[in-house]
Amino acid sequence: MAFLGVAILAPLFSAAQKPPNRANMCNACHGPNGNSVLKDMPSIAGQPKVFIENQLVLIREGMRDIPQMKGVLDNMPDTELTELANYYTSLKIAKPPAQKQAALYDKGETLSKEMRCGICHLPTYVGREQMPRLAGQREDYLLYTMRAMQANQAVGRDPIMIASLYGISDEDLKAISHYLSRLSK
Amino acid sequence: MNTPLSIRRFKQLSLAVSLSMSVLSAHAQAPAAPAPAWKQGMPDAMATSTLAPLPGKLTATKAADVPINRIKLPPGFKVEVWADSVPGSRAIAQGDGGKYYVGTRPLGRVYEITDNGTTRTSRVVIDKLDQPTVAYKDGTLFVIAVDKVLRFDGIDKNPTVAPVDLTAKFNLPPEKHHNWKYIAFGPDGKLYVPFGAPCNICEPPSAEYAQIRRYNADGSGMEVLARGVRNTVGFDWHPVTNEMWFSNHGRDWLGDETPNDTMHRMKVGGHYGFPSCHQGNLPDPDVKRPKPCDGIEQPVALMGPHSATMGVKFYTGNMFPAEYRNVLFNARKGSWNRTKKIGHDVVMVRADADGKNAKVEPFMTGFSNEGDQSWWGRPAYLHQMNDGAMLVSDEQNGVIYRVSYSK
Numbered sequence: 001m002a003f004l005g006v007a008i009l010a011p012l013f014s015a016a017q018k019p020p021n022r023a024n025m026c027n028a029c030h031g032p033n034g035n036s037v038l039k040d041m042p043s044i045a046g047q048p049k050v051f052i053e054n055q056l057v058l059i060r061e062g063m064r065d066i067p068q069m070k071g072v073l074d075n076m077p078d079t080e081l082t083e084l085a086n087y088y089t090s091l092k093i094a095k096p097p098a099q100k101q102a103a104l105y106d107k108g109e110t111l112s113k114e115m116r117c118g119i120c121h122l123p124t125y126v127g128r129e130q131m132p133r134l135a136g137q138r139e140d141y142l143l144y145t146m147r148a149m150q151a152n153q154a155v156g157r158d159p160i161m162i163a164s165l166y167g168i169s170d171e172d173l174k175a176i177s178h179y180l181s182r183l184s185k
Numbered sequence: 186m187n188t189p190l191s192i193r194r195f196k197q198l199s200l201a202v203s204l205s206m207s208v209l210s211a212h213a214q215a216p217a218a219p220a221p222a223w224k225q226g227m228p229d230a231m232a233t234s235t236l237a238p239l240p241g242k243l244t245a246t247k248a249a250d251v252p253i254n255r256i257k258l259p260p261g262f263k264v265e266v267w268a269d270s271v272p273g274s275r276a277i278a279q280g281d282g283g284k285y286y287v288g289t290r291p292l293g294r295v296y297e298i299t300d301n302g303t304t305r306t307s308r309v310v311i312d313k314l315d316q317p318t319v320a321y322k323d324g325t326l327f328v329i330a331v332d333k334v335l336r337f338d339g340i341d342k343n344p345t346v347a348p349v350d351l352t353a354k355f356n357l358p359p360e361k362h363h364n365w366k367y368i369a370f371g372p373d374g375k376l377y378v379p380f381g382a383p384c385n386i387c388e389p390p391s392a393e394y395a396q397i398r399r400y401n402a403d404g405s406g407m408e409v410l411a412r413g414v415r416n417t418v419g420f421d422w423h424p425v426t427n428e429m430w431f432s433n434h435g436r437d438w439l440g441d442e443t444p445n446d447t448m449h450r451m452k453v454g455g456h457y458g459f460p461s462c463h464q465g466n467l468p469d470p471d472v473k474r475p476k477p478c479d480g481i482e483q484p485v486a487l488m489g490p491h492s493a494t495m496g497v498k499f500y501t502g503n504m505f506p507a508e509y510r511n512v513l514f515n516a517r518k519g520s521w522n523r524t525k526k527i528g529h530d531v532v533m534v535r536a537d538a539d540g541k542n543a544k545v546e547p548f549m550t551g552f553s554n555e556g557d558q559s560w561w562g563r564p565a566y567l568h569q570m571n572d573g574a575m576l577v578s579d580e581q582n583g584v585i586y587r588v589s590y591s592k
């Protein structure tokens with residue numbers, strides 16, 4: 001019976017995952033199926049839908065300044081942005097790199113708990129609603145984006161997140177990035 | 186301009202928070218680094234909480250997709266979607282000739298909505314601003330963002346007028362947090378502008394925060410009227426006494442039942458308690474001072490813990506029944522820092538003109554469901570129309586409702 005159920009659902013499932021027209025454009029930088037293979041470039045697969053949708057709107061409006069994306073979303077209607085968000089949230093984030101540095105990982109785990117990242121991003125760091133998934137994100141991107149927040153270069157981002165990094169050392173940011181990037185949930 | 190973190194002057198809170206020594210020692214030498222947000226009064230007991238701000242919606246919602254039948258009002262009142270597809274709509278200021286101006290937060294836009302009596306059209310007047318809000322006076326639109334003050338002279342006659350930049354005259358402090366604004370012209374013709382505390386709970390980095398000020402329309406003649414106001418997001422003037430009444434948000438992470446958001450009367454020169462005293466009688470456990478509530482202005486009404494008390498409007502129209510005259514209406518955007526949701530409604534505060542005997546009663550409800558804790562709308566600001574109907578912005582859906590009454 002269970003097998004039959006899967007067989008019936010399968011066509012519906014793949015229809016829902018049909019890439020929107022613009023997905024090729026996104027994948028050019030964010031990687032095949034939204035899993036990035038470029039340094040400092042985030043994976044967008046498996047991010048919460050509202051998070052992706054919000055960021056697309058803010059980037060289109062020029063509120064969040066990402067030089068590589070300038071103009072790319074001009075005049076794209078909300079409905080298309082929502083379609084992209086629905087698509088990328090349905091994709092699976094790739095397995096994290098197997099290699100990890102035990103001491104750095106442990107330090108990152110402790111810091112992430114102490115800094116209470118899980119209150120918003122959830123204890124498994126998979127994110128929800130407007131708050132991004134951290135688990136399995138690229139290590140270099142996590143570090144890059146937290147450094148940008150600390151340097152007040154994260155234009156258009158949430159001031160709470162910027163305030164959460166007040167006074168945190170670069171060494172600690174590296175440990176947090178390493179730990180979160182290795183989580184596979 | 187952005188200020189490098191190293192030269193900011195937040196005072197560290199001395200909190201009994203478990204915290205790695207590596208974090209502390211890294212800044213033992215540095216001058217007064219700001220306390221990170223998760224150290225601002227978040228107790229150990231709540232370390233594993235998953236309470237977080239509610240997600241906003243930035244995309245357009247059509248009137249047909251708003252579940253308006255769920256909204257409940259007293260008998261005889263009716264609600265309709267007056268304007269749709271204005272994502273993020275929040276502040277409302279009425280212009281001339283059927284024009285209304287609407288501010289937003291993250292979306293950065295100011296809309297102009299034109300009402301021809303039966304339908305509404307909208308356009309974006311200006312965008313890419315940091316959380317702009319609006320006021321209107323004598324043919325002129327005022328837009329205040331966190332870091333900018335713009336005046337659109339004669340926009341009633343010249344819709345494409347280039348704005349005059351008044352930023353330098355208003356001397357805005359640099360911190361963003363809680364410095365998005367509610368602004369309005371008072372009966373004295375002055376522009377009233379609040380400056381929220383730039384944190385959940387902290388000793389503010391300088392005296393220019395947690396204030397309500399007023400200015401002449403050109404930015405001159407600034408006066409600080411009130412201090413210790415954590416974050417007011419709504420005020421209006423009492424129709425009989427001409428006294429300003431204002432809403433104020435209480436701090437987060439102090440449990441489900443404390444502190445209350447509050448409604449206040451303006452006493453010029455008064456102190457309203459932040460950071461050491463909340464709701465007029467509750468000492469703060471983190472920023473301690475001796476006798477912190479002595480001499481602190483007392484609220485007219487407690488508006489519910491974490492309820493997010495927003496827009497304030499005294500009803501002075503002729504459309505609603507006589508019992509609603511001079512009643513204070515208050516939109517409560519809805520709580521996030523509470524395990525059981527409250528707010529997501531418009532309530533009434535009935536009180537004597539001197540603020541005594543205040544009672545808070547529901548008016549417009551149905552945006553949330555207590556049973557399953559779901560919610561779908563967030564009433565934000567209120568505006569009384571010329572015919573006496575009330576406009577209510579729903580920031581979540583980016584629509585504006587019109588509440589009217591007929592026998």
